[in-house]
């Protein structure tokens with residue numbers, strides 16, 4: 629493997645993995661250190677948990693292609709560029725989010741870190757042939773908290789459709805209470821002492837190619853046909 633091939637290869641690995649995995653690390657260091665693109669490749673884009681057309685007809689492969697391949701990847705690439713060589717370069721995503729939240733000087737890093745995390749969480753909040761009834765233990769908790777499953781879904785849909793502009797609707801655990809909350813732009817319940825259980829992305833890029841301005845139709849279709857209650861149950865623990 630020549631140095632160019634090696635540089636391409638390590639752009640897909642994080643730096644620590646590379647140091648552990650590559651017998652060529654010492655050689656590259658001797659050649660003047662890691663290439664710039666390798667230094668920036670701290671965070672990697674997790675694979676989608678399903679094929680890009682697996683959520684059709686509710687969300688098209690076209691939407692997923694842009695949303696995952698351009699928007700999610702864009703946040704991640706921006707983050708990697710911004711944190712290269714800074715005190716954040718070796719931190720896990722959650723720690724970058726916690727360290728930059730509410731810091732006016734670090735808004736750009738926070739936005740890209742939080743959007744990277746939020747999107748990875750969103751992909752898992754959906755699944756092909758989702759919707760339906762949650763696992764029994766979660767359903768019991770949801771019915772106790774909201775009165776019924778319909779009321780729970782109505783509250784999620786209400787948060788998702790009433791979020792003004794870009795943002796997210798979430799089912800969260802706060803203390804021992806299940807709640808629905810909404811956040812604007814990149815904001816995430818992670819920084820508010822809440823444990824996210826599932827989320828719906830209501831940025832226009834999540835639905836505009838398929839639904840144009842009909843956000844409520846996207847939200848209701850997601851809740852009926854894609855929402856991944858098993859993921860929420862797993863997060864609830």
Ligand SMILES: [Fe+2]
Pocket residue numbers: 695699747829831833834
């Ligand atoms: Fe998004």
